[in-house]
Amino acid sequence: MNESDWVVGDRDRLTFDAFCDTHEKAWIGFARARLRDGAVAHEATEIAKARVWQAWPRILREQIPPFHAWAILKEEIGAALAELMMNGEPLPTQADVPGWVHAVRDAAEQAEHLLEADGSHEQLYGALRQLSERRHDVIVLRYLLDLPDEQIADYLGTTEANVRSTASQALDRLAAALGGRRGESR
Known part of the structure; x- marks a missing residue:
């Protein structure tokens, strides 16, 4: 059985939702600290959550699921920073985050x-x-x-x-x- 053969049921969704409830505050906080923009941080976190959901059956089989979700979040934060740079927007500064x-x-x-x-x-x-x-x-x-x-x-x-x-x-x-x-x- 490969990952595409997995059928994601209600129980998997409940487990995923509980996982996100446990970790989302930290994910968003970290994204805000790195990206300095609440909307961009929220968007990066939502994309990361969608990717975690796609990989959920595999992540559940990992020894430390939060580690694998964290890696996905960091990739999305990096992608958001790269997009800012490619669009010629200034990178986030410390000025407004005391x-x-x-x-x-x-x-x-x-x-x-x-x-x-x-x-x-x-x-x-x-x-x-x-x-x-x-x-x-x-x-x-x-x-x-x-x-x-x-x-x-x-x-x-x-x-x-x-x-x-x-x-x-x-x-x-x-x-x-x-x-x-x-x-x-x-």
Whole structure:
């Protein structure tokens, strides 16, 4: 039996709907953080959900279904960014999303009082953009969306210990990019 032979029944739809209810808030939040536009983020999330639904029987057989759904979401966010670029539209900026500033500064306080940079939140956003994709994802999921490490680990296909380590590394990199070290007073 191949995937095209699957007949998607009511029970599969209920399972899919429950899965989406559990994860959609994080998906949309992450898409908004990356795309900076609520409508574009919502559209990318809806396209991702449609793709997850198409692959639902296969995703259910995977060891960590949220990881596979997350990969689809990230592809759609990338496609949305590419479409913005191809249409000559400006890429999203930090200017109108001060939530980033508060979220990362809150994260910093939770992680041994990372000092705020003397510069603007544009500096902070620039430092965030310099993080590796994995570190950036962990910062957004953990501090902006306030997801538990267990859920982040499922999304990223890793362990909770790895999420904690990645978050610590990301905060160290942010601190260095902003001219200090965690726990150090200026």
